[in-house]
Amino acid sequence: MDLLNTAPDSAAADLIKEGSEATFMADVVETSQEVPVIVDFWAPWCGPCKTLGPMLEEAVTAAKGAAKMVKINVDEAQMIASQMRIQSIPTVYAFFKGQPVDGFQGALPGSEIKAFIDRVIEAAGGESPGGQLDEAVAAAEEMLAEGAATDAAQTFAAILGEDPNHAGAYGGLVRAHIAADDLEQAEAILNGAAAEISNAPELEAAHAQLELAKQAADAGPVAELKAAVEADPDNHQARFDLAQALHANGDVEEAVAQLLDLFRRDREWNDGAAKAQLFTIFDALKPNDPIVLNGRRKLSSMIFA
Numbered sequence: 001m002d003l004l005n006t007a008p009d010s011a012a013a014d015l016i017k018e019g020s021e022a023t024f025m026a027d028v029v030e031t032s033q034e035v036p037v038i039v040d041f042w043a044p045w046c047g048p049c050k051t052l053g054p055m056l057e058e059a060v061t062a063a064k065g066a067a068k069m070v071k072i073n074v075d076e077a078q079m080i081a082s083q084m085r086i087q088s089i090p091t092v093y094a095f096f097k098g099q100p101v102d103g104f105q106g107a108l109p110g111s112e113i114k115a116f117i118d119r120v121i122e123a124a125g126g127e128s129p130g131g132q133l134d135e136a137v138a139a140a141e142e143m144l145a146e147g148a149a150t151d152a153a154q155t156f157a158a159i160l161g162e163d164p165n166h167a168g169a170y171g172g173l174v175r176a177h178i179a180a181d182d183l184e185q186a187e188a189i190l191n192g193a194a195a196e197i198s199n200a201p202e203l204e205a206a207h208a209q210l211e212l213a214k215q216a217a218d219a220g221p222v223a224e225l226k227a228a229v230e231a232d233p234d235n236h237q238a239r240f241d242l243a244q245a246l247h248a249n250g251d252v253e254e255a256v257a258q259l260l261d262l263f264r265r266d267r268e269w270n271d272g273a274a275k276a277q278l279f280t281i282f283d284a285l286k287p288n289d290p291i292v293l294n295g296r297r298k299l300s301s302m303i304f305a
Contacts, residue, residue, distance in 0.1 A: 032098055040071045043075050049090045067126070143155065144175065167203060216244070
């Protein structure tokens with residue numbers, strides 16, 4: 001199945017309905033026997049409803065038939081609102097097999113709405129668009145790990161064509177350009193990220209990797225810097241430069257060791273440069289990487305000693 005070029009659902013107009021007390025059984029209870037139904041309880045006078053409703057519709061439409069949506073105006077359906085114990089609006093319930101299975105109150109950001117829809121679809125045994133895209137991201141990550149940066153970049157870009165704010169794909173596209181040594185383009189892509197994903201962990205990691213890649217371009221020769229540090233262990237600049245050179249050559253563990261040694265000798269040197277560089281390296285790696293776990297533990301022991 002092509003995950004990135006799914007044809008629009010021919011029954012798109014049937015995905016979202018204006019419901020009522022008279023149609024609730026058919027539109028929600030009966031329809032949810034086959035597919036999850038998202039019920040949006042709203043009212044014309046409710047400000048947050050005007051923001052939430054369109055985002056819910058967009059997310060349900062993107063699911064291409066894996067879920068449906070019914071909008072219930074509580075002013076016109078007071079009996080149902082009472083039965084559902086709707087105390088404030090907007091309130092959203094997901095129905096499956098005739099029963100409410102999930103829900104939330106109040107407005108949510110777009111990313112959380114998408115996650116809610118994906119969760120409901122997957123709980124009902126369906127395949128969510130978010131799940132499909134996550135599989136595509138995993139495939140692109142494998143390409144990148146195998147050195148196929150161009151293929152990975154094309155796949156990440158295609159995923160972003162489906163979901164422009166997919167943080168995993170966005171960070172992956174930046175890292176693919178870093179791997180291709182196109183740092184200028186990587187930085188331009190990173191700077192163009194939407195505000196709602198700019199602080200996502202995937203983009204923070206990509207930013208850290210970009211900073212390290214820039215440093216690598218100016219890194220000095222390891223042998224000379226090692227000699228300088230051995231000749232004068234308190235030459236902090238030489239040790240810092242050595243750490244950068246080691247990292248540029250792929251010796252991340254030794255780079256961390258040198259920075260920890262520098263922090264131990266003078267934690268305030270150059271406005272705490274050793275600590276800042278350690279955090280940059282940690283952010284660029286996966287949180288469960290042994291280098292990160294051991295490095296953070298050693299750094300913490302020195303900070304709180």
